[in-house]
Amino acid sequence: MRCTVKGALLNGKKIRVSTGDSVEVRVINRDSSEGVICEVAERKSFLPRPPLANLSQVVFINCFKQPNLDTEAVDRFLFSSAVYGIDAVIVFNKTDLLSEAETAELAAVERRYRDIGYKIIRASVPRKSGVSEIIDTCRGKTGAFTGLSGVGKSSLLSLIFPDSEFKTNNVSGARGRGTHTTTHTKLLALDENTFVADTPGFAFVDVPTVNEESVAEYFPEIRDAISKCRFNNCVHDAEPGCKVTELIDSGEIAPWRREHYLKIYREMARRRKTY
Ligand SMILES: Nc1nc2c(ncn2[C@@H]2O[C@H](COP(=O)(O)OP(=O)(O)OP(=O)(O)O)[C@@H](O)[C@H]2O)c(=O)[nH]1
Ligand SMILES: [Mg+2]
Ligand SMILES: [Zn+2]
CATH class of the missing domain: 1.10.40.50 (Probable gtpase engc; domain 3)
Known part of the structure; x- marks a missing residue:
């Protein structure tokens, strides 16, 4: 339903409606194709950047190269999702690009994260590998794909949602950085109980303030x-x-x-x- 927002309220307070919100809509035309969002339901969780409400899981996409793996970004991300109370899964994409030595280096990093309790999935878009594991881990949840620009979030999602369109673009430049191809957050339904969001990539992981x-x-x-x-x-x-x-x-x-x-x-x- 196409909706507009006019001063939507959560617990009587005006709020910015975000992707993933559960809302009450006042229908404004006969065929129920348009409405006005007037009420926002209590949020189970909230990720401020990009704004996403009610996530139960974030799938943090990385690659070992193009762009290069940044374990500091991974750790800042894991810290943030823990503070927000959202489960995190780590994906290492683009494994098709790796030599044997690089694969061994990646395995050492993966072991560290596995040892401390994180779920790790390896994926490759050209080989279409890891996709069924990613789908399994998303099943029954509201989740989002996040990660630095160019790691392949949209490319992986296009394998999961072959009928939807995703903009993807080459990683460019000497530093192998992405180009911020996805510009807005988009939530897709895999089935009645499964939602997955594509999000714009970022260059730096912001962390929330705690003591x-x-x-x-x-x-x-x-x-x-x-x-x-x-x-x-x-x-x-x-x-x-x-x-x-x-x-x-x-x-x-x-x-x-x-x-x-x-x-x-x-x-x-x-x-x-x-x-
Ligand atoms: N070799 C290889 N290339 C990949 C893989 N996945 C994605 N790519 C390429 O990486 C580039 C970036 O992919 P995108 O899917 O646009 O990346 P993104 O994470 O959505 O980027 P932003 O929207 O900018 O955040 C594209 O050229 C893809 O074709 C992979 O598994 N292997
Ligand atoms: Mg993208
Ligand atoms: Zn100590």
Whole structure:
């Protein structure tokens, strides 16, 4: 139904209607083809950028190259979805581009994420691989494909929705960056209970503000270790008796995960001071 919005309300407050919202519509013509959105239902979750309401899952699409894998972006994204209370699945697309050595490097990264509880799916658009696993993980949920520009979100969605049109474009330039081909968020129905959104790619993952002390709670392997640190105000940086350091030394926690945790920790401390 084609709708316009005129001061839609959520709990009596004016709100910007977003993709994924459940709304009440006042029908304005006889054949019910047009309406006005007047009421927005309570949101189960909300992702602000891009604005998406009621997501239960985000599928974070990456590739090992074209564009190059950025584990800091992955970790910032996983942190953000944990703060928003939305489950995250990680897809590594474009596996057709990888040499044996690169595939082995990717496998080492995948193992790290699997070890801390994330679901990992490998995919390739030309080989049409990984698509059924992605569909399985989306089934019965409202989900969104997100990720840096050019990783293949729209290309994968066009395999899942062969009858819909998606704009896709070549990754260009020496740095192998995408060109921001998708410009708006589009929610598609796979079946009655399954919705998937294509979203515009981004170059940088914004993280929501939390207390710096709680950042560790959103890094599963760090969260599991912190009760065993010697000091209960341990920041897990270079303090003596830090269990996180011990687990990094024994190879159980990836050193780069701690680096990314610390960067977010410092960013949160800076933000608090700015306030
Ligand atoms: N070799 C290879 N190329 C791929 C694969 N998936 C996508 N591509 C190519 O990567 C380029 C970018 O794909 P898109 O689907 O437009 O990427 P996107 O993530 O939607 O990009 P934005 O809309 O800018 O965020 C296109 O040229 C695709 O043909 C893949 O699995 N393998
Ligand atoms: Mg796209
Ligand atoms: Zn510690």
